[in-house]
Amino acid sequence: MRRLIVSLRALIWIVLNFFPLSVAAAGPEPLPRDEIAKLIVPPYALGEDIDDRGVYQLLNSGDAEVGYVFETGPLAPLPGFSGKPINALVLLDKSGIFIDVRLLSQYEPVFVSGLGEAPFREFLAQYPGLSITQSLVVGVPYGAGGGGSDLVYLDGVTKATASVRIAHESILAATLIVARDKMQGLATSTPARADADVNEALSWADLVDQGIARRLSVTNAELDAAFAGTIWASDDPEAKADPEGRYLDLWLIDIGAPSVARAVLSPGTFEEVQRFLEVSPEAEPFLVMDYGRHGLVSDDFVRNTAPDRLSAEQGGFPVALRDADIWVELAPDVPEPETAMILRADRRLGFDPISEWGLKVQAVREHGMFQPQIGDTHFELAYKAPERFYSVPEVHKPLPGWLEAAFNRKADLIALALFLTTLLVLVGPLMHRFAAQRHFTALRLGILCVVIGFIGWWGQGQLSIVTVLAVLRAAVGDGSLSVLLYDPFSLMIWAVSLLGFVLWGRGLFCGWLCPFGAMQELLHHLGKALGLRQREATPLWDRRLKKGKYVALAGLILVAFAAPDYAEKAAEIEPFKTAITVYFRREWIYVVYAVFLLASSMVFFKGFCRYVCPLGAVMAIGGLLRGRDWIARREDCGSPCQLCRVKCRYGAIKKTGEIQYDECFQCFDCVKIHDDPTQCVPLILAAKRQVKEQAKEEEFEA
Template identity: 75%
Template sequence: MWRNITGFLLCMALWVVALPLGAVDWPVSPRAAIAERIVPPYALGEGINDKGVYHLLNSGGAEIGYAFETGPLAPLPGFSGKPINVLVLLKLDGTFIDVKLLSQHEPVFVAGLGEKPFRDFLEQYPGLAITQNLVVGVPYGSGGGGSDLIYLDGVTKATASVRIAHESILAAALSVAREKLAGIGGGASARPDMAVEEDLSWQDLIDQGIAQRLVVTNAQADQAFAGTIWARDDPIAQDEPEGIYIDLWLVDVGAPAVQRAVFGPETLDDLARLYAVSPDDEPLLVMDYGRHGLVSQNFVRNTAPDRLSATQGGFPVALRDADLFVELHPDIPEPQAVMILRADRRLGFNPIADWTLRVQAVREHGMFHPEIGDAHFELTSSAPGRFYVTPKVIKPRSPWVDAIFNRQGDLIGLAVFLAGLLVLLGPGMTRLAGHRHYTAIRLAILAVVIGFVGYWGQGQLSIVTVLAVLRAALGDGSFQVLLYDPFSLLIWGVTILGFVLWGRGLFCGWLCPFGAMQEFAHHLGRWLRLPQITPGRRLDLWLKRVKYLVLFGLIATAFLLPDRAEKMAEVEPFKTAITVHFQREWFYVAYAMLWLVLGTVFFKGFCRYVCPLGAFMAIGGLLRGRDWIARREACGSPCQLCRVKCPYGAIRKTGEIQYDECFQCLDCVTIHDDPAQCVPLILANRKRKAA
């Protein structure tokens, strides 16, 4: 009874893989542990919050960005049930400086491929930015040329694990960006449409609000400093309160039609060259006719203006002098000061959305060591949308959807293969079992399972997945980890369907790549005429209990000693033989080869007696809703032919099928339906002839 209940709970858990659980708590590493991983010319600054986010300093002690762990900020559980923890160094503009692995417990990297491929994957991040559309490409998909997406090379045989790491890195970086980084806004930035032609004059720009003006009188400037020590530090403002302090014009000159209404031929040529070199820069013309000016006397060309700043959507907009000589159109009066600034659209500046230009007014109080005070005056602006084109916003797909798209060809092929197999083993089972070339057909299907499902598709199911689901069911992890490997998930789905229709046999007999390799080893041993070892009935019954002990030992380890669960799961040789193609330490290879060599003389010994996944499949097979192997009254009494011929020992002396040990090889179905082999049919035929 307890096995029925356990099997039901384990199987049903696999159907709720989309249910999100609460975030896994992840402790913040000690500051010293983070500091020792920061190498010159960078240094770790003070902590910002209790989530392990720190200021990152350059060699001069100035802030250059942020350092943080992904574990506390985005604890996305991996297959082990624990998050992958990565140290990220991020510049103030959102560019990755470095990404370093701190800890991980992914089975494929713990004792399979080793950590080197994982660390190599992380080396792709420096130089990229969180403002870019970053996705993990896999050997099954391809990043198309001309796409706005930037593909990171995944790790073959570990696609799901690196996707989890990637999503954790982006989630943590974006959480820091939203809170701390300047100039990173949302949405796609509009770009000038070079094909739009319109004849405009300076007066047209004024009338249509394209050219906008900020006027501040001396009296208004005084009012801004009223009540401070700088209130009377501008004699001119005191003498001429109605005089003009700031008379500033602002024009977004990104559109060619606007440029032609504002500039002379030489400046138009300069802007064309600037656009060719920096197509992501939006040029902004500022002119001042008052006495304030645009910059201070200490301003250096080609740097950020020290008296002008901008914001958009709550984020600062980085402005920089374009360092261009400005030749204005003859219709425009000559200003006191003029310059062309540029804003970077890659950092989120959108010219057709409202943004604010802030002008800083500065006053000094005192003679020898004057105290500096300032006030700000603002002008809100936006460019007309008719001159711009807004690129289509690429909405990032969910990680599991992205995984499906990257493997859509393989998934289609697998779906066709599985559908055909279900037809063969369902409505076509009797015809298949009775085919005169049945053995050759079965071996051909198993060869596809080894090559396509196993080596190419990396669809070897493992007890590791079962343990991850169990931990998630009890709150130590997340079911979402299964969504990162849709190929294996599809096999899981069909396997669970097989529980209801046939029991454990669909997976163990037809879909397990390592089981298929053992069957080929058996046929090789028969071809070489090696002696076959067959345990006695009693020993066979005792050995079949071993796999259940192994299964529950792994479950206990996963909850009592979780750090050792990955090592204990190496009782499965699947990772060595299928996942990493025998490319690992010699003792793992020797262990996997032992079972294959033993399989030449001892029929599928690992599958029948040791496999913890097989034990789980046997328990799940208790959900079987029918006895699909036909029996006759004479089966077992007196006929024992099927029992003797069954290589799995899955038929009792009474003729009853022991479905939790049946691998669905169909040998008994072949005998049952063959008038030349089935003893009851032979005897009945003789009686008919005698009559």
């Protein structure tokens, strides 16, 4: 996992340094007041504007101010996959309750023409009635959800998790800006950051004496007292049996400052925390230790998610806590706890470590055997990090929350990394041995099945020309590349595909990693097995048709810049969204198109890939970076031997015997022939010459 994070960091460094115009997405201008007024329905009405960022008063039927109206785009312009922010209209009452959240504009490809906007609007419909003071997270509770957890879960949208997470972060960030600024009458200051230049030698005793390590202790008797007079008063026999026993003995330490972290963590864990902070500089880490029987989280808790028994609050607003997924080893002088974990808060949502905040610990009891009634109480610990370890930067530039997306897909990313590493070894150092396997075709088809199932349908890692167009727009300042980081699964495939350009050309992706291409190849084999007559273009038409993909690419680029509102529709020349993203569940015209292309591949080998695919054109152009010819030629290749050219189903071998790497899909058919002394004509002729020479030598010796 460390290597994975380092690789992602390297790729992000390239993005941020080579495309500096793209990293800061400009927010849209607020809509005119009359347009906003039309969206406010009775008994509410739009009041006066409060500032130039599009924040208005919300009035009731008696013209009294009851809340605020604002757009998320101008306040928190987090870019989506289209490079443009998702903009929603929020109605918030003065107590911090969402009255309404309504979609104004979005350009996310999966919602524009894939799933449609209905699932997105259903997602936003979950906000009314919820409070900004609650801990809102996108996802579903694991197991039993921790049984009465303080977290409030918002159901995401299948196949669009990254897009709705971006929308949620934008809504949350914009709402907190308004809430802190207007509801408390003061603007949020820039959060403090740990000063790496401050270095103090501290021990565990020093942390305790100076109040840097703070303790919350609750005995079993105190817990019983909290539940006294309720139906749960007698539902904890262990507390009754040992009143003076420790139910909760919690220590809290902010370990954002290196001096403090060194005092409580082992060298290995300290280095792990520093690496984590390098790739997630907006995070503030906390060490939480419990020496009692509370355990910090429920049995259903899953690492790298929000803790279901711990919550936090600062200035009357919730602090979003999340497990940092770091294994904890403590310094030798720190007493060993029953449970320890490292949590993180996010400065982008306004958390300031040197301002006082409170950690709330939830205690839960159940009453009854069947469908038990759940009751809870809370114990709170106030905390404030020492100011001497921190500095307040003058300029605050938040980075995208890409690391959370990577951690959420950690298992998938590890599996993908293993698969890609194995594939790179097979098609690289072991290429000749792999191609020579007796059951090579079965092995190749098995890999393609994994590509369809795991990379395509499960991982949603089908690369698309939409991403290329977004990168081109970002390169000229129209959009942001940071959106790519919200889909680390696809980003890893892009990284390996780019590496493939240098080593092999286009073949690595087009021949081994494209789920739709894999579908076509599997159906081609099925067509042959069914005895369907195979069709092929003449050499002349083959050359002509291969130019089609470049025409398609040029047309899409033209549309992307000349008529960007139609770019997503034009990109439907790719059937990837239909066949992979939404499992053929969309408007019939798209399904018919995708099915036609797949069905035609049963008799016409991968026609879409060879002649139409604009992404294939990009891959062919990228293949110009190839630094070597990875299939060795012999003197007789092409003259007189034409076997490889005749056998190549892609038409990627010239009459001269040279490989056209911009058309090569790395199927290894020619490698098998090239290495096989029973098929390769030059090898056969060389063997015959050797036999004749040996015969002459034997005759001469006789």
